[in-house]
Amino acid sequence: MSREEVNKFFKNICKELEANIEYIIFRKLKKNSGYFVEVNKKFNYIELDPRDEILPVLIHELTHCLHPEMDEVEVLTVERSVINRLSIRQYKKLLEIALPKMKNKNTVK
Numbered sequence: 369m370s371r372e373e374v375n376k377f378f379k380n381i382c383k384e385l386e387a388n389i390e391y392i393i394f395r396k397l398k399k400n401s402g403y404f405v406e407v408n409k410k411f412n413y414i415e416l417d418p419r420d421e422i423l424p425v426l427i428h429e430l431t432h433c434l435h436p437e438m439d440e441v442e443v444l445t446v447e448r449s450v451i452n453r454l455s456i457r458q459y460k461k462l463l464e465i466a467l468p469k470m471k472n473k474n475t476v477k
């Protein structure tokens with residue numbers, strides 16, 4: 369991925385998070401570090417294990433959300449090519465969008 373492609377991808381996952389993810393739940397997960405859950409087209413949420421690498425896992429799950437056609441191997445490839453190339457400013461921006469969406473599991477129906 370070129371610098372330009374990384375930036376474009378980053379913009380898209382931010383938009384996806386803002387527009388299409390209702391909330392993010394922290395939970396100690398048994399198998400994976402995160403899940404993207406689609407309840408219906410308008411109602412999606414992401415679960416993250418707080419013991420893991422929150423931001424890379426969030427990027428991974430947002431990639432699933434944005435590209436349902438990609439399989440796990442493709443998503444992992446995208447994740448790897450993006451996480452080392454995002455700037456600190458971009459990580460902060462992602463965190464700023466994510467934080468207001470974070471809910472406790474028991475506050476969610």
Ligand SMILES: [Zn+2]
Pocket residue numbers: 428432440443
């Ligand atoms: Zn995955």
